[in-house]
Amino acid sequence: MGVTTAVNPVEPLLRSDRMPHIWCPGCGIGTTVNCFARALEQSKLPLDKVAVVSGIGCTGRVAGYLNFDSFHTTHGRAIPFATGLKLANPDLTVVVYSGDGDLIAIGGNHFIHAARRNVDIKVICVNNFIYGMTGGQVAPTTPMGMSATTAPYGSFERPFNLPFLAESSGAVYVARWTAFHVRHIAHSMAEALRKKGFSFIEILAPCPTLYLRRNKLGDGLDTMRYYKQHSVIKNGASTRDLDLDVQGEIVVGKFVDTERPTLQQAMDQRYRQMLKDRYNGWRQP
Amino acid sequence: MDWVKANPKTILSGAHFIDGNHAACEGAIAAGANFAAGYPITPSTEIVERFAARAPLVGATFLQMEDELASSIAILGAAWGGAKSFTVTSGPGFSLMMEHIGFAAMTETPSVFVNVQRGGPSTGLPTLPGQADMMQARWGSHGDYEVIALSPNSPQDCFDLMIDAFNLAEQYRNPVLFMMDESVGHMTEKVVIPSADRIDLRPRRYTGLPASEYQPFQPWTDGIPEMARIGEGYRFHVTGLTHDERGYPAINAQTQQELMSRLIGKIRNNAEKIARTEEHFIEDAGIVLVAYGITSRVALRAVQMAREEGIPAGLVRPVVVWPFPEKRIRELAGQAKAFIVVEMNCGQIVNEVERSVAGRARTVLIPHSGGAVHRPEAILDVVREVARWA
Numbered sequence: 001m002g003v004t005t006a007v008n009p010v011e012p013l014l015r016s017d018r019m020p021h022i023w024c025p026g027c028g029i030g031t032t033v034n035c036f037a038r039a040l041e042q043s044k045l046p047l048d049k050v051a052v053v054s055g056i057g058c059t060g061r062v063a064g065y066l067n068f069d070s071f072h073t074t075h076g077r078a079i080p081f082a083t084g085l086k087l088a089n090p091d092l093t094v095v096v097y098s099g100d101g102d103l104i105a106i107g108g109n110h111f112i113h114a115a116r117r118n119v120d121i122k123v124i125c126v127n128n129f130i131y132g133m134t135g136g137q138v139a140p141t142t143p144m145g146m147s148a149t150t151a152p153y154g155s156f157e158r159p160f161n162l163p164f165l166a167e168s169s170g171a172v173y174v175a176r177w178t179a180f181h182v183r184h185i186a187h188s189m190a191e192a193l194r195k196k197g198f199s200f201i202e203i204l205a206p207c208p209t210l211y212l213r214r215n216k217l218g219d220g221l222d223t224m225r226y227y228k229q230h231s232v233i234k235n236g237a238s239t240r241d242l243d244l245d246v247q248g249e250i251v252v253g254k255f256v257d258t259e260r261p262t263l264q265q266a267m268d269q270r271y272r273q274m275l276k277d278r279y280n281g282w283r284q285p
Numbered sequence: 286m287d288w289v290k291a292n293p294k295t296i297l298s299g300a301h302f303i304d305g306n307h308a309a310c311e312g313a314i315a316a317g318a319n320f321a322a323g324y325p326i327t328p329s330t331e332i333v334e335r336f337a338a339r340a341p342l343v344g345a346t347f348l349q350m351e352d353e354l355a356s357s358i359a360i361l362g363a364a365w366g367g368a369k370s371f372t373v374t375s376g377p378g379f380s381l382m383m384e385h386i387g388f389a390a391m392t393e394t395p396s397v398f399v400n401v402q403r404g405g406p407s408t409g410l411p412t413l414p415g416q417a418d419m420m421q422a423r424w425g426s427h428g429d430y431e432v433i434a435l436s437p438n439s440p441q442d443c444f445d446l447m448i449d450a451f452n453l454a455e456q457y458r459n460p461v462l463f464m465m466d467e468s469v470g471h472m473t474e475k476v477v478i479p480s481a482d483r484i485d486l487r488p489r490r491y492t493g494l495p496a497s498e499y500q501p502f503q504p505w506t507d508g509i510p511e512m513a514r515i516g517e518g519y520r521f522h523v524t525g526l527t528h529d530e531r532g533y534p535a536i537n538a539q540t541q542q543e544l545m546s547r548l549i550g551k552i553r554n555n556a557e558k559i560a561r562t563e564e565h566f567i568e569d570a571g572i573v574l575v576a577y578g579i580t581s582r583v584a585l586r587a588v589q590m591a592r593e594e595g596i597p598a599g600l601v602r603p604v605v606v607w608p609f610p611e612k613r614i615r616e617l618a619g620q621a622k623a624f625i626v627v628e629m630n631c632g633q634i635v636n637e638v639e640r641s642v643a644g645r646a647r648t649v650l651i652p653h654s655g656g657a658v659h660r661p662e663a664i665l666d667v668v669r670e671v672a673r674w675a
Binding site for chain 1: 294319341343351355360361365388515519520522523524533534
């Protein structure tokens, strides 16, 4: 009898030589990475043609742990980097994987414009409501009243409703899940990977070291229990109604799944219409 | 390294009467640029306007981004996607691009950043010339790094040097800064675009190694790593963090030291190869004027006027400003008694000249705070005065 060694099915999609990773025990980012790996398996996409782009922050480290062509770019600029990458090399499936501070605060302008253009990229945003890498500062996603090192008396700013922001900016696919919803996340990611156009998935995730501890919300497991008890799946819900607060229900689900021409398709169509046979379409370099 | 010829289908060979901005755009197309991203800003905008019109005719892509931060990193994404790419800006936009010049240097991404300089600081003189971004070009991003910067002084130069800019970016895998000024950008002159077979281009340095043996930041014999084609199974990682030869972050002093010495060394050790000057009346010059960009043309007129009066003046024009032609200036310090630096700022490159001369001759600055070029007569006055004591 030969000895069989159990191999984690996602292991070939990770850079095992970079483990252990930097994420804290109880952090939700690793869970989402596992879902992403499973989604890629499900999607049956050619894996050599997948490129992952991250910005800066805890989630910004994802690109470095995934075994794909991967880019760890500057703070907030993963989306415009990905835009250039995708336009230059349309055969690639380009995934932007980053955090709420990176994508929505410093990178907010790029987020809305990429959605408006319908750049064919998949944006995965792990929202832990706080700046983790720099030690727990307030974010544009921090719920009102929650404490952070730079909001020591509690945040008094209204946070963004990310699915609403994404939809109103023009995203063709918008979903929100929590780190508890691993199968739903993987399924949504697989759908987004197959979708043409700007696709956005928000994943709420615990940050036990900074957000939970500071706000006396327990540990990562407590948060998972909270997600389980308070999440309500409402596919197709109006994104207008998805504001999050500290104690209320968390509406999750797939809210938008629509079609419109991608930036490349629209560009191509316009040039073809105006230039006819003078149009010299993009050639692979 | 093998050179390739330019693509005849994209080049407008022949004689044209166009301004420097349009010539710079044609230079980029001739150099094989097939991706540009930009944000409108005076006095540079004509370059991207022309590229936007030409792109769909020459198999290229242009995207107007939401700001200069986006433009300056979209071109780096495009470069890793396989394109030859550039962005164009001026003054405030150049300030916004600084972070990505550093990112391009750190990740060794071939890229060209065009700055059609206007008067500053801040919003300054949007429609009028300046040369006050020369030190920003060298030092504007944080950390230690090296750049290559070229300074054209005519529309013809804008075409010719743009090809060199792209070739240098590919050869050294480094950001190259194309430091024009408003006068050169908006000056209309005859520009001769040669036939494609007379334009030599450096192709991207792609590895021939299989993925199993390839390390993305392992230097080749000349200290410069080869790139891998994306999407072909190399599964490489690129980061702006300090990284080892695998491209993996390594946050420690030793990796930092190794990486910095290679990144800086690849330019500094080749500085004499990269540096380039154009010289006039230098052979017997006792007074050497140093000027670049549009100012070099005014300074040349002043030199000619001085010669008519029997003053042995000459001109050195750094065509490549960074790396600075330190060795050539040092050589001339053995023959000349005085150096007169003429520049459209309050004193930037003069410090490099002074440093290179190292006390062996006097160095005099003729500054100009921008908005107009120097008058040759004003330069001549200083030359005369220097001739009296030199």
